Amino acid sequence: MAKFYLTTPLYYANSRPHVGSAYTTLVCDAIARYRRMCGDDVVFLTGTDEHGENIERAAAKQAITPAQLVERNRQVFLDLWKLLGIRYTHFIRTTDPAHVPAVHELLTRARDHSYVYKGSYQGRYCVHDNLYVSDSTDPIDCPTCGRPAELMAEENYFFKLSAFQDRLLDLYEKQPDFVQPDFRRNEVVSFVSAGLKDISISRRAITWGVPWPDDPDHVFYVWYDALSGYLSAIGFGQSEGRGGEFSRYWPADVQMIGKEILRFHAVYWPAFLMAADLPLPRRIFAHGWLLFEQQKMSKSKGNVAYCEPIVKVIGADALRYYLLRDVVFGQDGNFSRDALLTRYNSDLANDLGNLASRTVTMINRYCGGLVPEASANGDLEADLEMLASEGVRSFREGFEQFAFARAIEAAWDIVSRVNQYLVETQPWVLAADPANRGRLDSVLYAAAESLRLLAVVLAPVVPEAAEKIWRQLGLEGSPENTRIDQLAWGGLPAGTRIGRSEPVFPRLDKKEAIERIEAMENEIRQPAPATEAGSAAAPTPAATPAPAAAVPAPAAAAFPAAIAPRISIEDFAKVDLRVGQVKSAERVAGTDRLLKLIVDIGTEERQLVAGIAAAYQPEQVVGRKVVIVANLEPRKLRGVESNGMVVAATRPDGSPVLCTFLEDVPPGARLK
Numbered sequence: 001m002a003k004f005y006l007t008t009p010l011y012y013a014n015s016r017p018h019v020g021s022a023y024t025t026l027v028c029d030a031i032a033r034y035r036r037m038c039g040d041d042v043v044f045l046t047g048t049d050e051h052g053e054n055i056e057r058a059a060a061k062q063a064i065t066p067a068q069l070v071e072r073n074r075q076v077f078l079d080l081w082k083l084l085g086i087r088y089t090h091f092i093r094t095t096d097p098a099h100v101p102a103v104h105e106l107l108t109r110a111r112d113h114s115y116v117y118k119g120s121y122q123g124r125y126c127v128h129d130n131l132y133v134s135d136s137t138d139p140i141d142c143p144t145c146g147r148p149a150e151l152m153a154e155e156n157y158f159f160k161l162s163a164f165q166d167r168l169l170d171l172y173e174k175q176p177d178f179v180q181p182d183f184r185r186n187e188v189v190s191f192v193s194a195g196l197k198d199i200s201i202s203r204r205a206i207t208w209g210v211p212w213p214d215d216p217d218h219v220f221y222v223w224y225d226a227l228s229g230y231l232s233a234i235g236f237g238q239s240e241g242r243g244g245e246f247s248r249y250w251p252a253d254v255q256m257i258g259k260e261i262l263r264f265h266a267v268y269w270p271a272f273l274m275a276a277d278l279p280l281p282r283r284i285f286a287h288g289w290l291l292f293e294q295q296k297m298s299k300s301k302g303n304v305a306y307c308e309p310i311v312k313v314i315g316a317d318a319l320r321y322y323l324l325r326d327v328v329f330g331q332d333g334n335f336s337r338d339a340l341l342t343r344y345n346s347d348l349a350n351d352l353g354n355l356a357s358r359t360v361t362m363i364n365r366y367c368g369g370l371v372p373e374a375s376a377n378g379d380l381e382a383d384l385e386m387l388a389s390e391g392v393r394s395f396r397e398g399f400e401q402f403a404f405a406r407a408i409e410a411a412w413d414i415v416s417r418v419n420q421y422l423v424e425t426q427p428w429v430l431a432a433d434p435a436n437r438g439r440l441d442s443v444l445y446a447a448a449e450s451l452r453l454l455a456v457v458l459a460p461v462v463p464e465a466a467e468k469i470w471r472q473l474g475l476e477g478s479p480e481n482t483r484i485d486q487l488a489w490g491g492l493p494a495g496t497r498i499g500r501s502e503p504v505f506p507r508l509d510k511k512e513a514i515e516r517i518e519a520m521e522n523e524i525r526q527p528a529p530a531t532e533a534g535s536a537a538a539p540t541p542a543a544t545p546a547p548a549a550a551v552p553a554p555a556a557a558a559f560p561a562a563i564a565p566r567i568s569i570e571d572f573a574k575v576d577l578r579v580g581q582v583k584s585a586e587r588v589a590g591t592d593r594l595l596k597l598i599v600d601i602g603t604e605e606r607q608l609v610a611g612i613a614a615a616y617q618p619e620q621v622v623g624r625k626v627v628i629v630a631n632l633e634p635r636k637l638r639g640v641e642s643n644g645m646v647v648a649a650t651r652p653d654g655s656p657v658l659c660t661f662l663e664d665v666p667p668g669a670r671l672k
């Protein structure tokens, strides 16, 4: 049995997935199902990328800890994959304790070969994409998301990427399909040919990451950490690669990604592996973006469509079909609800659905519910058999080249031809005269056998519908247990008792279906209109400790839908709230959000970090009396210790308003 290791990217667990972010996983699921149907032993990995500054910030925005945020969002991913029928075999979370030794092992191997050194980094960094945007300190926007890149200056550990330029160019030349499609490979070759700079692989200013093995001030750069997930998921770094799993499945056969993360996968990743003397993945395939209103679907831009409403109204199969059929895989594609519903009604309900229901209905009506014997075949049946066999062949060819739209078109040639064949042969007319029995049987056998072939080839694309057709044909097992690579005409046994005809894709009123989808999407959007942080996924605010800094919260956190569960007066008394007077204030380097404050709380002076810099200049707060949570555990923000929390309210636009006093009150006075 050949092994096939397929991976999706590991999704940032900072926000709720939308159709764009589910795209890679849906495509991979279709590929995994197809490979299983070719008899391969498939490992299909997906997972969540749970570390880094974007997670840290998203959590702070919602006044929860990063661990709580990723726990919650991971569940949203798991629920969605279930709803979409994603049959992954492995799910890695980068906060899994078993992941840490893999990251350390990768580093140790690179260090053993002297590819890691300590240096200092200064430049512009995009926190959203975890991308080093420029080594210059001049302001610049992130080329991927368009947000302003932030200034960063840190002492870091570096990876000698520059040492791999020749080996990488050699790889792209000797193994031209390492990066696909070809035009993406060319982009990578030009990027590497222009010269490679060493990259920082540790971060000092954040704590939410895999700890550096022998330096407690550092955590791993989130991409080094996340890419290692492809290894740790199958046992790398664990004893004996978890029973030989690692040596059996590595290297990955296909790593599917979106185009904006190509550099990480086609340049950094092979270099990290080369440095560790590990085999390289066989193929990195970068697909395009799903656009909505001409822009990349993205929550921050507000132009997103969510999967859940679509699945509820027209089913997961319809979404899978639409994405695989309408988007030329590899290119950007436009998402439109109108086009989705058009495909649903015309291709699925009309063409395929009708073929299934008329065939099953006629066998029930004219053949006593038993698949007839093809006793009087003529030229038409021979032609149909040829066309169907050719259709299956081109479906497979297209699918194996990841040309999904072409593959599906080939399957639809079969659907259209069989529908036309039924119109030409008119079995309902043949049935009127017993003298036509043989012809009638042959025609209905040919239609039913075509349907069986279609159920098999379409199983990776529309698995639920394929199952339904299979059952209506009265077949045992499942289409997915049929070897697609051995599929041949004539496998439907005569005499099979078929099932009842039930609509596979009931026709829908397009306008009404779109309205229902949009109404449900609005419900998802409303609880958290302005945040990137996925709070829409959380039905109620978590009753959790706040972080050690007053951080501007989004509108949803400002006016949470429900009051937190009641607590006793004793619980409240545990919170030591004090009046504090701000003695000095300055901005924290590398962020435009945080102020470092020295605050007199009567008994002592405390250092606090407060997320109020967007609303207050340092000089505005010096001398002010504020409210402090004095007994919070200290915590580091951007490497600066915060010993307590400043209390602030949040306006609907997310900006903070400091809590203060109209009458005079001495520093240190307790609030109760």
Ligand code: MSP
Pocket (backbone or CB within 6 Å): 008, 009, 010, 011, 012, 019, 020, 021, 022, 023, 024, 049, 226, 227, 228, 229, 256, 257, 258, 259, 260, 261, 288, 289, 290, 291, 296, 297, 298
């Ligand atoms: N965490 C990194 C990946 C680390 S892999 C070791 C990451 N995560 S992501 O959540 O931002 O993106 C995950 C995948 O979703 C990417 O392949 C990305 O291209 C895909 N998509 C997100 N929005 C998309 C569209 N609108 N259209 C198509 N795919 C897009 O990057």
